[in-house]
Amino acid sequence: MTRYLFAALAIASLCVPGAAQTIRKNDLAISSPWTRQTAPGQSVGGGFMTIANGGKSADKLVSASSPAARKVEIHSMTMDGRIMRMRAVPDGLPIPAAGVLELKPGGFHIMLIGLKAPLALGKSVPLTLRFAKAGTVTVQLKVEPVTHGMGGGHDGH
Amino acid sequence: MTDIEPQQSASTPTSSRRAGLVVIGLVALLLGVVAAMILMPKWANQPSVSAAADGPGGPFTLTDTKGQTVTDRTLVGKPYAIFFGFTRCPDVCPTTLSRMTQLRKQLGPDGMKLNIVFVSVDPGHDKPADIGNYLSLFPTPIIGLTGTEAQIKQITDEYGIYFAKVPVEGGDYTIDHTAGILLFDDRGAFVDMMDANEQPAKSINRLRKLIDA
Numbered sequence: 487m488t489r490y491l492f493a494a495l496a497i498a499s500l501c502v503p504g505a506a507q508t509i510r511k512n513d514l515a516i517s518s519p520w521t522r523q524t525a526p527g528q529s530v531g532g533g534f535m536t537i538a539n540g541g542k543s544a545d546k547l548v549s550a551s552s553p554a555a556r557k558v559e560i561h562s563m564t565m566d567g568r569i570m571r572m573r574a575v576p577d578g579l580p581i582p583a584a585g586v587l588e589l590k591p592g593g594f595h596i597m598l599i600g601l602k603a604p605l606a607l608g609k610s611v612p613l614t615l616r617f618a619k620a621g622t623v624t625v626q627l628k629v630e631p632v633t634h635g636m637g638g639g640h641d642g643h
Numbered sequence: 644m645t646d647i648e649p650q651q652s653a654s655t656p657t658s659s660r661r662a663g664l665v666v667i668g669l670v671a672l673l674l675g676v677v678a679a680m681i682l683m684p685k686w687a688n689q690p691s692v693s694a695a696a697d698g699p700g701g702p703f704t705l706t707d708t709k710g711q712t713v714t715d716r717t718l719v720g721k722p723y724a725i726f727f728g729f730t731r732c733p734d735v736c737p738t739t740l741s742r743m744t745q746l747r748k749q750l751g752p753d754g755m756k757l758n759i760v761f762v763s764v765d766p767g768h769d770k771p772a773d774i775g776n777y778l779s780l781f782p783t784p785i786i787g788l789t790g791t792e793a794q795i796k797q798i799t800d801e802y803g804i805y806f807a808k809v810p811v812e813g814g815d816y817t818i819d820h821t822a823g824i825l826l827f828d829d830r831g832a833f834v835d836m837m838d839a840n841e842q843p844a845k846s847i848n849r850l851r852k853l854i855d856a
Binding site (some may be wrong): 490522523524525526527528529530532543554557559563565568569570571572573574591592595597598599602631632634635636 | 654712729733734735737738740741742744745772773776777779780781782805809811812813815817819820821822823836838840
């Protein structure tokens with residue numbers, strides 16, 4: 487089951503052009519970490535990725551940090567009717583055993599607060615993730631066009 | 644229009660004839676009610692939008708990204724899709740504007756028969772230049788508007804847009820806000836509302852109707 491999950495993720499990541507990066511740490515596989523380009527004066531950015539847990543026990547994304555931002559938080563985004571609400575998730579997010587945590591537009595995401603410089607297209611931003619069991623992992627968020635991630639990952643290109 | 648009762652037949656009053664007229668009257672009334680129910684905007688049934696009783700829209704005065712004044716009258720002449728957000732919104736705002744960009748592209752040459760308008764609900768932070776920088780990330784022209792707190796309050800009240808600052812750790816804030824896209828016709832009358840996450844084909848239908856009207 488787990489093996490199939492990883493295979494599926496590997497195939498899925500191939501479908502996202504230029505974003506096939508997968509980082510492994512213990513039982514975790516983090517794939518396609520990306521962020522949107524930002525404009526000067528736009529002091530926040532979002533971080534998105536898929537975290538798969540191939541292990542037999544749950545893990546938890548506890549916190550994150552980046553040299554590119556003053557502060558990094560884990561956020562939820564929910565729609566309450568037509569009202570968008572965004573909140574910090576200070577307790578972190580679970581990654582179930584043999585499960586997947588998806589950080590994506592319209593859902594949970596990493597929030598880079600107080601960007602030290604605009605996120606420029608084609609560059610990448612280091613992001614260190616802290617997990618309860620797997621420890622720390624540093625991934626490179628690839629800076630994608632602002633329209634990236636729409637309708638299955640192909641439309642922004 | 645001719646009278647229902649021609650003069651020469653008025654001298655033959657029968658009760659069945661009167662009853663017939665009453666029936667015609669009732670049917671006409673019923674048709675009117677049904678037509679009104681069909682034509683009434685869907686918006687009217689959605690309590691989540693708290694606007695004036697006669698629907699979203701109304702006069703406003705705001706400033707565009709070049710510092711020019713834009714009013715409700717300025718937008719008359721082309722239908723428009725209007726969305727409220729803020730430049731430091733990391734998720735729903737770029738997603739919505741990206742979707743509008745994508746929909747316009749799908750409309751082909753007709754895509755430019757529609758204006759896309761972005762109004763900031765963070766006037767304290769979003770100055771015209773900030774909005775200009777932000778919108779320049781999108782590969783299609785978008786009209787970006789901001790104003791004073793009072794001007795933003797006026798348009799959000801009129802358009803039934805909810806927004807509220809929510810403090811985050813470290814003295815900063817984020818803004819909860821209505822994320823629907825409101826559609827107005829070329830005379831500035833409200834027509835429809837749509838969500839960025841609905842099926843693109845559905846949105847294209849709405850926009851086609853708006854453009855072809």
